[in-house]
Structure formats: structure tokens, C-alpha cells
Amino acid sequence: MRVKVLGAGIIGLSVADELLRRGHRVTVVDPAPGAGASYAAAGMLSPSAELWHHEEALLGLGRRSLALWGSYADRLGVPVRTDGTLLVGYDAGDRQQVARQVALVEKHGGRVERCADGSAVLPDEASTDPRAVVTALLGRVPVVPVDSAGDHDATVLATGATLPSPYASLVRGVRGEILRLRSDDPPARTLRGWVHGDAVYVVPRHRGEVVVGATSEEHDAPPVVTAGGVRRLLTAARALWPALDRAELVEATARDRPCTPDNLPLVGPAVEAADGVVLAAGHYRHGVLLAPLTAYLVADHLETGVVDPVLDPRRFTGGDR
Ligand code: GLY
Numbered sequence: 001m002r003v004k005v006l007g008a009g010i011i012g013l014s015v016a017d018e019l020l021r022r023g024h025r026v027t028v029v030d031p032a033p034g035a036g037a038s039y040a041a042a043g044m045l046s047p048s049a050e051l052w053h054h055e056e057a058l059l060g061l062g063r064r065s066l067a068l069w070g071s072y073a074d075r076l077g078v079p080v081r082t083d084g085t086l087l088v089g090y091d092a093g094d095r096q097q098v099a100r101q102v103a104l105v106e107k108h109g110g111r112v113e114r115c116a117d118g119s120a121v122l123p124d125e126a127s128t129d130p131r132a133v134v135t136a137l138l139g140r141v142p143v144v145p146v147d148s149a150g151d152h153d154a155t156v157l158a159t160g161a162t163l164p165s166p167y168a169s170l171v172r173g174v175r176g177e178i179l180r181l182r183s184d185d186p187p188a189r190t191l192r193g194w195v196h197g198d199a200v201y202v203v204p205r206h207r208g209e210v211v212v213g214a215t216s217e218e219h220d221a222p223p224v225v226t227a228g229g230v231r232r233l234l235t236a237a238r239a240l241w242p243a244l245d246r247a248e249l250v251e252a253t254a255r256d257r258p259c260t261p262d263n264l265p266l267v268g269p270a271v272e273a274a275d276g277v278v279l280a281a282g283h284y285r286h287g288v289l290l291a292p293l294t295a296y297l298v299a300d301h302l303e304t305g306v307v308d309p310v311l312d313p314r315r316f317t318g319g320d321r
Pocket of ligand 1: 042044050176213214257284285286
């Protein structure tokens with residue numbers, strides 16, 4: 001098939017890479033490859049720590065995609081850290097939040113190692129560096145800045161929080177602010193914590209980089225870094241990991257997460273399978289985790305017509321199912 005992919009974030013590039021691997025002809029279009037939400041993302045591969053009530057479908061998808069990440073990362077030549085996630089609470093109320101998360105994860109069969117101080121390790125979780133992933137993908141997948149006319153059999157829309165008309169209303173931006181620091185004393189694994197009720201995560205990377213995130217705000221305005229957002233993140237992160245006080249603050253970034261009405265991605269035909277317009281969008285907080293699974297699902301759909309009903313965009317567009 002000849003497939004056009006609009007959007008060179010981690011989703012569009014992963015889809016394009018999978019299609020190329022399967023022998024299809026692919027054109028990826030993006031004037032600023034890798035500059036959207038993928039640029040901000042912390043890269044946590046953590047379906048259980050991100051689990052929330054009534055989001056069991058997302059947990060299942062996350063687990064399926066996490067299982068793909070090892071071979072996916074090997075193929076791209078990027079490292080994945082597999083040291084798990086430490087859930088930690090600062091005050092008594094925050095520790096109750098940890099206990100609630102642990103109970104939820106265990107209810108859904110996730111492995112948890114409880115610690116004496118009320119914290120808990122999710123040993124099966126991992127993390128990666130999304131910028132390294134995007135760089136590796138850009139080395140494999142050519143991207144052009146402008147959409148030129150040309151014959152194609154299908155178009156995959158993977159433009160994150162700004163889908164083109166007439167699909168724009170299917171996603172809305174949820175602003176996330178995120179920090180990058182450099183520390184000589186980083187945590188040994190990802191911390192997911194609550195500090196006086198504020199949720200925060202601290203993700204260590206190689207060479208002392210530490211990512212601290214993230215705010216979450218419904219907003220119509222373009223995403224910008226705010227003084228209040230940076231203050232909240234730093235206050236919460238250093239309460240959990242005091243050594244961050246000495247860390248160099250390297251970068252503060254804001255991007256919109258692409259959120260759908262039910263928090264589940266849109267993967268499949270936009271309206272009618274025969275139209276050849278396929279969505280790979282709306283991954284909200286889970287784009288990095290779900291990238292390899294989304295790539296398989298889109299490629300499988302284009303080759304066989306199969307669609308996962310949970311992700312089918314026609315649940316919102318009213319198209320033929
Ligand atoms: N997945 C983390 C975030 O969206 O902040």
C-alpha cells in the first residue's frame with residue numbers, strides 16, 4: 001500500500017516504521033518532527049502507576065504494549081530502564097493515596113512489593129527516553145515538511161492534540177508542564193508520589209538527567225510554562241527527593257496532551273473504512289507506552305480491516321462499524 005502519515009511524533013513515526021517494515025510505501029509529513037507532546041514526555045512505561053478507576057481497558061492496552069517495548073527498543077537501539085516504579089506518599093493522606101493505588105493495581109493482578117514505610121514498588125514497570133526514541137525513528141523514517149499531492153491508498157492522522165478538520169473536536173489539549181534537571185544524586189528508579197495531595201513523578205535517566213512532571217490543566221490557550229507550575233513541580237519533587245535542591249534546572253517545557261472524551265485513544269477508521277482515513281491519535285497520557293501497540297494495530301487494520309472496538313474512532317464519529 002501507499003500510505004501517507006500526517007504527524008511525526010512518536011505515534012506517527014512508530015506507525016510509519018512498522019508499515020515500512022511490512023513492505024509498504026510510506027510518506028510522513030510534519031513541518032516540525034518530534035516537536036510536539038513526544039518532546040515533553042517523560043517516557044514512563046507504567047500502565048499500573050497510571051491506572052485509575054474505570055480505566056481497566058487502558059490498563060490492558062498498556063500491558064500489551066509494555067510487553068512489546070523490549071523488542072521495539074532493541075530494534076531502535078534505545079535503552080529501556082527496567083527498575084520499576086516506587087509509589088511514595090509524603091504525608092498521612094498521601095500514604096493513603098499510595099495504599100489506594102496499591103489496592104487498585106493488585107485488584108487487577110499487578111505485582112506489587114510493599115515496603116515497611118508504606119511505599120510500594122511496581123517491579124514490572126520501566127521507562128525510556130522519548131527523545132532518543134524519536135531520534136532513532138527519524139533515522140529510519142524519512143519525513144517531509146509539506147504535504148504534496150500524490151496518490152496514496154490511505155492517510156493516517158497522527159497529529160496529536162491538533163487533529164485536522166473535520167476531526168478536530170475529537171481531541172482536546174490538556175496542558176502538561178515538565179522539567180528536566182541534572183543531578184549528581186538521582187533516584188535509582190522512577191518515583192510516583194503524592195505530596196500534600198499533589199501528584200508528581202521523578203524519572204531518572206542516564207548521565208544524571210532527572211525528569212519531573214507534570215502539571216495537568218484543561219486550557220484553550222497555547223501551552224506555556226508557568227511560574228506556578230514550575231513551583232508546584234519543584235516543591236513536590238524535592239519533598240520526595242531532597243537531593244534535587246542541588247540539581248541544575250536545565251529545561252522547562254509545556255505541551256498539550258491529546259485527550260479524548262473517554263481517555264482512550266482513537267485507532268482505526270475515522271468514519272468509513274472505505275474512506276482510507278485512519279486515526280492514530282488521542283493517546284492522552286500514554287503515547288510513549290502505547291506507541292508500539294498502536295503501530296501494530298494501525299498496520300493490521302490497513303492490511304486486514306480489523307479494528308479494536310475499544311479504540312474504534314467511530315464510537316464518536318458515528319461512522320459505520
Ligand atoms: N504520562 C505522564 C503524563 O502525561 O504526565
